[in-house]
Amino acid sequence: MSTVPASATTEPADAATAATDESTLDDVAQLGLWPAIKSLNYIFWIVGGMEMIERLAYYGVRAVTPLYFKRPISEGALGVGTAALGGLFFTWAAAQSIVPIFTGGLSDRYGYKRTIAISTVLKISGYLVMAFFHSYPGFFAGAMLLATGTAVFKPGIQGTLVKATSRQNSSMAWGIFYQTVNIGGWIGPLIALSVREHVGWSTIFFVNAGFICCNFLLLLTYKEPDIEARLERRKKVLSGEVKESSLAVESLREFKKPVLLSYLLIFSVWWFMFPMLWDVLPAFVDDWVDTGVLVRTLFGHDGTRSSVFHFLLGMNEEGTLISAEGIVNLNSGMIMLTCFLFAAISAKMRATTSMLAGTVLVTMALTIYGLTNLAWFGVLAMGIFSIGEMLASPKFSEFLGNIAPADKKAMWLGFSQFPIAIGWMAEGFVGPKVYAAFADKDTLAREMLIERGLPANQVTHHALPIGEAFHKLVEHTGESPQALTRALYESHAIGTVWWVFAAVGVVSAVLIYMYGRWIQRLAAARRG
Numbered sequence: 001m002s003t004v005p006a007s008a009t010t011e012p013a014d015a016a017t018a019a020t021d022e023s024t025l026d027d028v029a030q031l032g033l034w035p036a037i038k039s040l041n042y043i044f045w046i047v048g049g050m051e052m053i054e055r056l057a058y059y060g061v062r063a064v065t066p067l068y069f070k071r072p073i074s075e076g077a078l079g080v081g082t083a084a085l086g087g088l089f090f091t092w093a094a095a096q097s098i099v100p101i102f103t104g105g106l107s108d109r110y111g112y113k114r115t116i117a118i119s120t121v122l123k124i125s126g127y128l129v130m131a132f133f134h135s136y137p138g139f140f141a142g143a144m145l146l147a148t149g150t151a152v153f154k155p156g157i158q159g160t161l162v163k164a165t166s167r168q169n170s171s172m173a174w175g176i177f178y179q180t181v182n183i184g185g186w187i188g189p190l191i192a193l194s195v196r197e198h199v200g201w202s203t204i205f206f207v208n209a210g211f212i213c214c215n216f217l218l219l220l221t222y223k224e225p226d227i228e229a230r231l232e233r234r235k236k237v238l239s240g241e242v243k244e245s246s247l248a249v250e251s252l253r254e255f256k257k258p259v260l261l262s263y264l265l266i267f268s269v270w271w272f273m274f275p276m277l278w279d280v281l282p283a284f285v286d287d288w289v290d291t292g293v294l295v296r297t298l299f300g301h302d303g304t305r306s307s308v309f310h311f312l313l314g315m316n317e318e319g320t321l322i323s324a325e326g327i328v329n330l331n332s333g334m335i336m337l338t339c340f341l342f343a344a345i346s347a348k349m350r351a352t353t354s355m356l357a358g359t360v361l362v363t364m365a366l367t368i369y370g371l372t373n374l375a376w377f378g379v380l381a382m383g384i385f386s387i388g389e390m391l392a393s394p395k396f397s398e399f400l401g402n403i404a405p406a407d408k409k410a411m412w413l414g415f416s417q418f419p420i421a422i423g424w425m426a427e428g429f430v431g432p433k434v435y436a437a438f439a440d441k442d443t444l445a446r447e448m449l450i451e452r453g454l455p456a457n458q459v460t461h462h463a464l465p466i467g468e469a470f471h472k473l474v475e476h477t478g479e480s481p482q483a484l485t486r487a488l489y490e491s492h493a494i495g496t497v498w499w500v501f502a503a504v505g506v507v508s509a510v511l512i513y514m515y516g517r518w519i520q521r522l523a524a525a526r527r528g
Contacts, residue, residue, distance in 0.1 A: 030168060030347035036344075036347070040165065040176070044173060046218055047160045051177065052181060052184040056188040057208035058150065058188065059185045059188040060191055061204065063189035063192065063282065064282075067286060067324060070442070070466070072467035074468075078136060079467050082442075086433045089427075092146075092147050095151065096424075097422075098418075100151045100414040100417040101418055101421075111224060112160050116215070118152055120212060123212050125145050128142075131202050131203075155410040155411075155414040158410070160225060161401070162402075162404070162413065171346055171394075175342065175394050179339035185329075189314065193314050193325045250411075263400070264416075266511040266515055269423065271424050273502075273508060274362065274389075276498075288485065288489055289327070290375055291321050294375050294376065294379065295320055297376075299319075302320075305319050327379075330383075330386070334382075338390070343394065346391050350516065351402075352513075354391045354395045355391070355512050358392025358393070361384050361391065364381075370495035370496075370502060396416070400412055401413055438493060438494060442470060445488065448484075452476060454472075
């Protein structure tokens, strides 16, 4: 569907009533591809750079966390198993997603630059705790610091983005912003993979702490948009000329607005489905996907010794396999290269139409993962997922930023973390546990070891550490890893993990469609 012409909308004179003014419910005609890019100012590129660095470090840890948990202690990992991820991801999601609901308003009142600086210190502390305390409690404490830092960081960055752009270039702005995010998201896991293979796990955390320090340099060039108006308002508040209500009361009043609250509840369902790519797919690829097929197709039976391809594709040292991080990283790589094109496509649609189309594609990708573990189908699913993400995810924030009151941009964008909190907390707790129940290779290998005659007391976690069971199965049976993997996959309903979340995707698509129709009727009624 095409956007509503710009002439059909007018910006409200009173910013405080913008959230309820009918014009904010309409889409505004967007500039074309190149005019929109040219219209973006230097502040936009500064916050894009800060977000890119922050995501580089974040995904450098987040992408390897499932492997860090499931790999054995003998390899320098934690060796606590994928089931332990449930509690971590649940709490991580809670801290990272609930805190911005409150810190967004603080950013609006006391300044974006100040909160960005505080968040940077918190994130550096988180990575250092992970590095110095090699244990589950140590990693957990570091993750909580990292989550809190991210929660403080997001509203200030996104609030700046909204104030530094306009309704005419917002689609391209959010698309390119998402693209810069994924530059960091693409590079981070590749650096982490190289570091863990050549140096060790703990060094990953030191490296990412160093990357985050770079944001202090960018802060030196950052100038907060509309800072004069904010400082003038603060002066009036301090002098008693302007009465300022309690931030908690003000936040609750905004949060309860039907257009906002229903939107957030719908995307809570969406966020229950979406994070599977990062929380479960690395373990799925590591356990069940023979990525050697991809290497043999691209480079021949002997693979490649090229260090360039080793790094770009996230390959093992022998150049015969693509790691789980490398497969997941195809998502960030595709977004990094093409998101501005899909931003131009989504600019021609209503926001809810673009989000609906993207959700349908993401659901299709999850369905493919449920159907097969064949490597090239996995690549196809990753491509479909990435296109769906580019159509849906940037539009989610853009839509919310556009309809927010002018003086509450960071607050409303802080509210955008509410569905992430609900959905990601639920998925973070349920996803790894569903995987552990239906698809964890270590668990299934223990069952097969007993079936093949190994005494049960030799298969306990005490006798056989987590992460070692499949190696023991290969040794005990004398069969090849490929044959045993195929036997385990074919004798169990591994795809159940993906079917569960594909069903959630269908529900999300229906809800987004209904919301879009309601918004159109509401906007038409207010105009008429």
